[in-house]
Amino acid sequence: MTSHETQPILSIRGLSKRYGDFEALSGIDLDVARGEFVALLGPSGCGKSTTLMAVAGFVEPDAGSIVLAGNDITALAPDKRHMGMVFQDYALFPHMSVLENVAFPLRMRKVSRREREEKALAALETVQLPRKSIYARPSELSGGQRQRVAVARALVFDPVMLLMDEPLAALDRRLRQHLQYELRHLQARIDTTVIYVTHDQEEALVLADRIVVMRNGQFEQVGKPRDIYDSPANAFVAGFLGESNSAPAHVVQRDSGAVRAVINGTEDPIEVPGDFAPAEGLFVVRPERLRVHAAGENSGASLRAQIIDIAFLGDRLRAELQLSDELAWTANIPIRDVMGTEHLLARGNEVRVSWAPADGRLLPDNRGT
Ligand SMILES: Nc1ncnc2c1ncn2[C@@H]1O[C@H](COP(=O)(O)OP(=O)(O)OP(=O)(O)O)[C@@H](O)[C@H]1O
Ligand SMILES: [Mg+2]
Structure with missing residues (x-):
């Protein structure tokens, strides 16, 4: 400044x-x-x-x-x-x-x-x-x-x-x-x-x-x-500064600049920036970085989810997503991005939630220490 x-x-x-x-x-x-x-x-x-x-x-x-x-x-x-x-x-x-x-x-x-x-x-x-x-x-x-x-x-x-x-x-x-x-x-x-x-x-x-x-x-x-x-x-920092979604993850493959990690123990390994990624840790992605797609659509870095609730917050929709029994995420979808996907964004729908690989982070899990 x-x-x-x-x-x-x-x-x-x-x-x-x-x-x-x-x-x-x-x-x-x-x-x-x-x-x-x-x-x-x-x-x-x-x-x-x-x-x-x-x-x-x-x-x-x-x-x-x-x-x-x-x-x-x-x-x-x-x-x-x-x-x-x-x-x-x-x-x-x-x-x-x-x-x-x-x-x-x-x-x-x-x-x-x-x-x-x-x-x-x-x-x-x-x-x-x-x-x-x-x-x-x-x-x-x-x-x-x-x-x-x-x-x-x-x-x-x-x-x-x-x-x-x-x-x-x-x-x-x-x-x-x-x-x-x-x-x-x-x-x-x-x-x-x-x-x-x-x-x-x-x-x-x-x-x-x-x-x-x-x-x-x-x-x-x-x-x-x-x-x-x-x-x-x-x-800890990811959770304290801003909202974030997280899931346990472990690395199964290392390339230069990126790793592939299994997130939440399910599905295929997903690309994550690899600069500091530990072998095992917490995968983190911000709610505003998530997109919601039809369940059949396979779009890069994505996981299966069910929509539990949708709330209208004026400038955005807030989707509560269940990824597995014990894992819930939140997606913030700007109203201008909602057009054309209204049919997807309803309670109970099975969807895929995706993000750009560069928006994900695999971090040391120090929350409990
Ligand atoms: N004079 C004191 N005697 C004993 N313990 C103290 C004393 N002053 C602070 N502490 C302890 O040291 C720790 C840090 O206190 P501090 O006041 O720096 O926290 P803080 O980050 O400012 O918290 P808050 O957000 O609640 O104001 C606390 O656990 C507090 O109980
Ligand atoms: Mg104080």
Whole structure:
């Protein structure tokens, strides 16, 4: 999105944190480029907040280092790190006005009253809070407005970077989506570096230049949203980022660039991209990559299925498919592709479900670990 200097602004190496016997972070490494928006994404308890708090200085790591713009800050006090923080509950002071809340970090920094007010007003303008709200108490604002105030307070002292921990999680879906786009535009405009914690995959896709998928205190994959979505490193990532259909599979033949694998123990071997395919694993294909054909039609990479249900979702049909007793898949069929196949798309029909071989993946099955 933005041009990044080659020197990372933040370098994390071998960062670990234990709580008693429990390993919350197990030696993570991460470089963040200046102006980059990095999202930490993962299920509850995977260590997202711990990572962010270690960067902010509120959690003391047991091992590893954090280097900010060339300086080792691993042991530096939080207030010396000049990082702006936005928490999930915003942590605004209820007894202060909006303006006082935003000016607060400057007061802590002994900035003069006049400059405090100027900078706080400018920050509130940046987040486009209506001028009439600046003397209100936080309790008099809507959730979306409070969120803006929290961002303004984090920005007001020109932080080296912005750390945000699920800042939109408490809001309803519509407002969350609206604020996601606002945050995106704001970040592009002020070109600040952001580390953003979320467990909402759509939010990570919308906002981030790069996504870190975490689990059990470790990184499962780090990459651009598109790359992770199209080429998940393993079955956990495929299941966590976006919807996916899966089936057990094993390789029966290896060629250069592709393998042939038996999927779900049935039918003929099917071609799968072979770059990283393990001998045995989980075959994965996205619902929007599937097509539904007549049962007799044999079209390349395909499996037999029965249609269990069809739902109309406005822009697409969603077909629930039964492939075998214990295996169900979902196909999303854009409405414009439905024409001519309406007769096929009915509950109870025996069909073939197909995909382009390049859209399938055979991945290490690490879901249960
Ligand atoms: N102060 C603490 N004492 C003991 N255990 C802790 C402490 N802080 C965090 N943990 C544990 O470390 C693990 C990681 O916590 P963390 O808050 O980083 O998770 P998270 O990914 O932010 O989860 P969530 O999405 O629920 O916020 C959790 O299992 C949590 O219970
Ligand atoms: Mg958390």
